[in-house]
Amino acid sequence: MVLLALVSLVPTLQFPSSAEVSTFIGPRVWPLTLVIALLGLGSALLLITWRDARRGTTYDDEPEEASRPQNDPVTAQRFALVSTRHWWLIAATVIYTWLISMVGFLIASIAFTLVGTLLLGARSWRTILITVLVATLLMQGVFVMLLGIPL
Structure with missing residues (x-):
């Protein structure tokens, strides 16, 4: 590094x-x-x-999750998402890049923030809503107000 x-x-x-x-x-x-x-x-x-x-x-040291049986449905579901999460994030980034030209930067960024927050593990709708609102305000503030770049 x-x-x-x-x-x-x-x-x-x-x-x-x-x-x-x-x-x-x-x-x-x-x-x-x-x-x-x-x-x-x-x-x-x-x-x-x-x-x-x-x-x-x-x-x-072996984490607690590793001591759980492999055929446990909770472990299987968690392993399926964790093992493919990076592919979903890459796909979401590609779709986000494509959406920018279709619906505009701000709307595509809001959608990408929502999907990214869900993919990264947020489950509380309050947390998801706060994350999307803060990201939207930061995008507006940085690009429009600070840099003077209209979205």
């Missing part, structure tokens, strides 16, 4: 800054923020891994 961040830093710094473009926040800000976060978190993970290796700490 640290190596990926360092390699990504060079092309990221070649993006124009906000002083070179007509927008308040330039195209370099978001990728540079992600690269710095990746570098920081990757370094922290590396240091923690080295520390645990010196201490001899292992993570081979």
